[in-house]
Structure formats: C-alpha cells, structure tokens
Amino acid sequence: MKRLLLSVIFTFFACSLYSQTKPGKMKLNAGIITAKLAESKKFYTETLGFGVTFENDFYLLLHTPDKGAEISFLLPEHASQQPLFKTAFDGKGVYLTLEVAKVDEIYQQLKARGVAIKIDIRDEPWGDRHFAIQDPNGLGIDIVTYSAR
Known part of the structure; x- marks a missing residue:
C-alpha cells in the first residue's frame, strides 16, 4: 500500500512538473501490477469491449471501445522494472x-x-x-x- 501511495504521489508530481513545462493536453493511463495478465485481458476485452493497444510477455495495454482512455497491466517482479514498479497490487x-x-x-x-x-x-x-x-x-x-x- 505504501508503494502504491508513493506511486500516486510521484505520478501527481510528474504531471504537475509536466504541466508547468509543457502546457497543453495530458493523458492518464492507470496501471495495475498483477500476475493476472491473461485474466485481465479476457475480462476487459470480453466483458467490457476494450481493445488491445499493445501487449508482450510482461505488459498489457488496453483501450476503451472509443479509444478515449487506457489501462495497463504489468507483471510483478519483472527484471525490466525498477523496484517502485515490482510489487503486485493487493x-x-x-x-x-x-x-x-x-x-x-x-x-x-x-x-x-x-x-x-x-x-x-x-x-x-x-x-x-x-x-x-x-x-x-x-x-x-x-x-x-x-x-x-
């Protein structure tokens, strides 16, 4: 939970910094660290009609049917990620x-x-x-x- 809070704080700080240096459009992509990539893909595509924007063996990016928003899923403890992005969502x-x-x-x-x-x-x-x-x-x-x- 502490890591999730730190992640949220970092995201808001980064967004604030970005908005000060580059005014204009900003896009939010919520991400969930989970071992359930296949289950998440099936649920969001079959239940809610989301589409697959990108996927590989450790990352899945989905978009809403109108492509107006995205959500991503990342495998926990993946070697390519820094410690902040390794702990699974509870x-x-x-x-x-x-x-x-x-x-x-x-x-x-x-x-x-x-x-x-x-x-x-x-x-x-x-x-x-x-x-x-x-x-x-x-x-x-x-x-x-x-x-x-």
Missing part, C-alpha cells in the same frame, strides 16, 4: 469508473451474460444511476450514467 483501495450513455442497457447485457454484479443498479440522491462489478484483480468498477441535476 486488490484494495482502488476503483475505476466507466461513464456510459445507457447504464441500464449495459447492466442488462452483463447480467444476461452471467457477470457477477457486486452492487445492484440504483439511483443516487445526487442523480447518478449506477452499478458495480469487479475485475480479476479485485478492482471495483463503477458503471454509471450521470444525470444533470
């Missing part, structure tokens, strides 16, 4: 949010395919309608349609 303390246009349709499709729903679909007082599933690494994935309230 499955706690991180979540992803996928904003979709029609959350009810996605919910019905995933439920019909037998995907385990961790939080049933519901409306929140602030206007969101959402449900949650979980990836093979323990990441909670909140699938939401935002309401203009």
Whole structure:
C-alpha cells in the first residue's frame, strides 16, 4: 500500500512538473501490477469491449471501445522494472469508473451474460444511476450514467 501511495504521489508530481513545462493536453493511463495478465485481458476485452493497444510477455495495454482512455497491466517482479514498479497490487483501495450513455442497457447485457454484479443498479440522491462489478484483480468498477441535476 505504501508503494502504491508513493506511486500516486510521484505520478501527481510528474504531471504537475509536466504541466508547468509543457502546457497543453495530458493523458492518464492507470496501471495495475498483477500476475493476472491473461485474466485481465479476457475480462476487459470480453466483458467490457476494450481493445488491445499493445501487449508482450510482461505488459498489457488496453483501450476503451472509443479509444478515449487506457489501462495497463504489468507483471510483478519483472527484471525490466525498477523496484517502485515490482510489487503486485493487493486488490484494495482502488476503483475505476466507466461513464456510459445507457447504464441500464449495459447492466442488462452483463447480467444476461452471467457477470457477477457486486452492487445492484440504483439511483443516487445526487442523480447518478449506477452499478458495480469487479475485475480479476479485485478492482471495483463503477458503471454509471450521470444525470444533470
């Protein structure tokens, strides 16, 4: 957990430094260190429709169906990586949010395919309608349609 926190702090520092030296567009790619590369690829491509941007024997980069965002997966303890990027994610303390246009349709499709729903679909007082599933690494994935309230 300490390493994950250090990684997040480093990322924010690097992004801050980058934005000061090169104004303009910035792209975020969240990365998960995990031994479950094959399971992650199968889940994200088959369950959520992601595409493969790049992969090799120790790294997997996936993109959302519209190619608007990416997520990567890296094998732990890989010889090519520095110590900061070697410790596997423990499955706690991180979540992803996928904003979709029609959350009810996605919910019905995933439920019909037998995907385990961790939080049933519901409306929140602030206007969101959402449900949650979980990836093979323990990441909670909140699938939401935002309401203009």
